[in-house]
Amino acid sequence: MSTYRSEHPAVRGGDAGTLVVVAKAPVPGRVKTRLTPHFTPQQAAALARAALQDTLDAVLATPAGRRVLYLDGAPGRWLPEGVEVVPQCAGGLDVRLAAAFTLYEGPALLIGMDTPQVTPALLAQGLDFAGTDSWFGPALDGGFWALGLAEPDPALLLGVPMSVPHTGAVQRQRLTASGLAVRDLPALCDVDTPDDASLVAGSAPGTRFAALYAELRAAVR
Structure with a gap:
């Protein structure tokens, strides 16, 4: 059953590791603002909700x-x-992401809510730390959609410049500079812009996101 925790001391995540989805609640005017004016704030929030639900399904x-x-x-x-x-x-995004790795002890994979095309197979791969210390999932916009650590260390994220074209390169370099073995997950497109939304919807036709995108685009034709 779903639970809401107001306090979160670190606890063990289990032998299979912890999956953490970083997300904003899909509230109009607070999420996916770069999708407007192609979509209304309400429609942009609905697309964000669909993407989040698809991600949680995976x-x-x-x-x-x-x-x-x-x-x-x-x-x-x-x-x-x-x-x-x-x-x-x-705090800033680097601080919040770093804090996410303090929630649980043991292996963890951190992902965003903006890749509804993600699959259970990809996530399982990112939780398999046999032969590696970390997993890095690059995003097509230069950021990253996934970061997995066999032994989470918040210091690996603190100070990394976020939401800039070289975020992913800096983050990956931070991992290798610390001496970690890094393996890469496939590059995925984050949904930030209308072009992103079109690309992702086309690549994941069976998702809620794709169905809603098609419905909204059909309504304006």
């Missing part, structure tokens, strides 16, 4: 010790059972 279908939604905002009816909710801390 998470629930992936073997993991814990499944956590690290949330900025309040959970709603879109939250499925089987996912723990932990409120995000204050």
Whole structure:
């Protein structure tokens, strides 16, 4: 059953590791603002909700010790059972991502809510640390959609410049400079812009996101 935790001391994530989804609650005007004016704020929020639900579906279908939604905002009816909710801390994105790796001991894979095309197979790969210390999932915009650490260390993220074209390169370099063995997951497109939304919807036709995108585009033709 879904639970909301207001305090989050580090606990063991289980032998299969912890999957953490970093997300904003899909509230109009607070999420996916770069999708406007192609979409209204309400439509942009609905697309964000669909992307988050698709992501959580993939998470629930992936073997993991814990499944956590690290949330900025309040959970709603879109939250499925089987996912723990932990409120995000204050601070810049690097601080908040670093804090996510303090929630649980043991291996963890951190992903965003902006890749509804993600699959359980990809997530399971990112939780398999046999032969590697870390997994890095590059995003097509120069950022990253996934970061997995066999032994989470918040210092690996603190100070990394976020939301710039070289974020991913700096983050990956931080991993290798620390002496970690790094393996790469496939590059995925984050949904940030209308072009991104079109590309992702086309690449994942069976998702909620793709269905809603097609419905919204058909309504304006």
